[in-house]
Amino acid sequence: MWSRRQGLLRPVGCGVEELRRRRREREAALRKARREQLLVSKRLLRDDVLEEAEGESVTVILEEAEIQKFLQQAQRGPVVKEREGALVSLRRGLQHPETQKTFIRLEGSMRTLVGLLTSNQALLQLEAARCLHELSHSEQPAVAEACLPATSYLLTFLSGYSADFIELCLYTLGNLIVESETVRKQLLPQGIVPALAACIQLSSRLHSPPAHAAAVATWPKAEPWGRCGVCLVPSLHHLQVNNELLITQGALATLGLLLLDLAGAVQRTEGAGLELLACPVLRCLSNLLTEAAVGAAGGQMQFGDERVVAALFILLQFFLQTQPSLLPEGLWLLNNLTANSPSLCTSLLSLDLIEPLLQLLPVSNVVSVLVLTVLCNVAEKGPAYCRHMWPGPLLPALLGMLASSDTEVVGQSLELLQLLFLYRPEAAQDFYQQSGLQALEKHEVVAELQDRVRALQQRALQE
Template sequence: MFSLGSVSGFEPASPGIAGARNWRRSCYRPRRGCSVESLRAWRREHESALRSARRQEQLISKRLLRDDTLTDEEQIGTDSEATALFSEQEVSQLLINIQKGTEDRAVSLNRLRRGLQHKETQQQFIRLEGSMRVLIGLFTSSLADLQMEAARCLHELSHSSDPDVVSACLPATSYLLTYLSGHSIALTELCLYTLGNLAVEIKAVKKQLLPQGIIPVLASCIQSPHVVVQEGVGYVLSQLLQSKEAPAEIIPLVLESTLSQDMLRLICSNLEEGIGAAVEFAWGLHYIICSQVNNALLISQRTVPSLVKLLLELASMIAATSVEGLELLICPVVRCVANLLAEGDGCELLVEEECFLKALFVFMQYFLPKHVFVVQECLWLINNLTADNTIFCCALLRTDCFPFLLKLLCSQMVSFLVLTVLCNIAAKGAACCQALHQKAVLPALISLLALPDVQVVSQDLELLHLLFHHWPEAATDFVAQSGLQALEQYQDNLQLQEQAKALIQTASQLAAFP
């Protein structure tokens, strides 16, 4: 494991003025020529597409709180009931029993809740006249046991994929919001996840939840000292912030409140008890940043230094911590930092460059190969750090982590990102290319030419072009190490032949006249 060294006494680092600039194509086609500006435009389009695709990886989903509310005896006693489908007559009779107020009212409501685990029963229930009015009436009653069971019924309905079933729940939204201020933690948690499920529906967001003041209510609810409530708030926010309406209708309200600052606070604190809440809020913050509604505000709130400090702390404790699921937190936090660094002005890491790079390499080494997505996120951030920043390029070359970076070239899932980082370094000029050559990158680059992945090979050729252009000695060694023979296979490849032919010509000329 790499040593982090001291993380105290940080000196302000240069701002990371970088986008996700994966493509640095200079004009290596000597016969046909090319427009530098057109290449830049193409690169910007390509980067935008990549970033857009990454934003869509975390999809909206619904969650269901169910068996954790039952004792073992209750689960055993009702397993057969839970799997049985009710007829329309049975559902109607259960509703009659619930309305009569007899002694078995709670039992009938419990049976109904179990029946509502099936979509057929859900559809039968909402078709019965007055069914939702009865259920909402019990939900708002003063009898705690009936209220909780009715809330569970609403929660089952909110989890449905049937738009008609979900729409039937909308009259309950104002009451769900009201009970977020109640004294029952269990009821508050259930109401939050029910609201989070309903928030998936666009109509619910536009016509119900926003006008009823869900954002101010969540801003108040997030102050709860209870971790389960905090996590529930994070879930609702995550659902809301992913909607298509979020940039125009939701995120401005969130930024006007104290929510973004509270989210940042909870991401960075109490991880042993609140790792789930931290993960939810980190994804929520990621969606806000991707919207680009007002990232300047987030930067002014010291979001980047706070998240960087958290990453340094996690890296220093990761081998010894008992907290499970840290990779689920590291992923969105790293992504937040990477995307804010793409904003440029005003983003300061406030940490020594090598120290931060070593922290990222600690994550990559620790989570490879089990959680490759963490490695991908860290490399994306390193790409942003090195894209337009010579200081970070030099720091990466100096650090003892560099050999591990070269080893990652062998990993098919991350080799393209590693090559992108190396291209960032090579683009800085002769000194950096000389250092890369001295660190024996050529054998690895030549071996990559045997891969079937066109994208990886193209990026490999781009890196070789930069090396030869800035440090001709690399071309001589490339030829000596049978690099030309490795290139010849691509002379008839429609996608790669221009790059390959240009590189063969360049390498041959430089090797002939060292």
């Protein structure tokens, strides 16, 4: 596409194909940096009020004999309350790395703890899960791998009825995934992806009015489901050591359908708390869409139609009104969706979404760059796409962006102008008549912008 029209625009010392290559390299670097930034650290879920109520917050190192005593009391004690107290004491000790090492060396300790986790006493199950959670927070891979016998049960509990207990299991699994490759390899065939998918689907359904009413009667409180959505980010993100498997197991399709559900929930309700779930869904989708495995699996999300784009814009409008800091998450996903998909770029145009997209430009420099990047994705698809973009509100918006002092904003604006001049020659004439050359002059001295500024000046003067 570019090579056929390359002669129309040749910046000084830098051809159009070279500019396109540089753009792809910049985007690849940005995506890599963003994935690394989202490597969420392990999380420790402790109830500070509970710790204070128990009267002891000081971590005590336990010896082998003490660990054995607490395990025996928890396993065989005559009163459930005393058995629970033994596990509480063990949990406090497991907050210390030395106790953790001693625990995993002790023969039969993990087997006993897993037995308590699967007992028919809810209080013992909860305390056993809290002990495992303390172990999962260890920075020693050996400790994480010692928890392997418990992973299948933790996965099973994700389909349970206690939101707090499910949240605890989710965080524990997330911590184990972060620390150990061995754990990741075991959890994938055990079915962690479908299990997480079921959790996030349930989490979204609890925000609709009928489901929320049912949740109040069924669960002690529904609010932890929003927090569960947040802890899905490290779980899914660290599982991306095998993106192809994630995609083939349906992660893209599930998250894509959840995106549609979230947009519907925003329209049905006030949306309170939905951002807690929307953020990890958008991030995980964005990360998966950057992988080559997406193409091998047969398309973006196997339903790459207007529904996806429309749902995303509903969420963008919701974020703009309630939490603008989340706009970059949605725009990053839109960037990844449109980068290699002419059909989704067509949807953007057929739904008349260019103007709503431009309305986001004033929010921040970060948002401006992402909006302009999405517009570049559309423009580079060729003349037919550029005809739909120009004329319209794009010219005054770009002139406004050229007044910015942010080099990245200006650079992305110049890139969009280059594409428009290439595929829509009338754009260069309009730009010239609207004092575009004067807008470019202030950027002539910026080294990283000079080539593009000169190329645009030459093209505008030719017209």
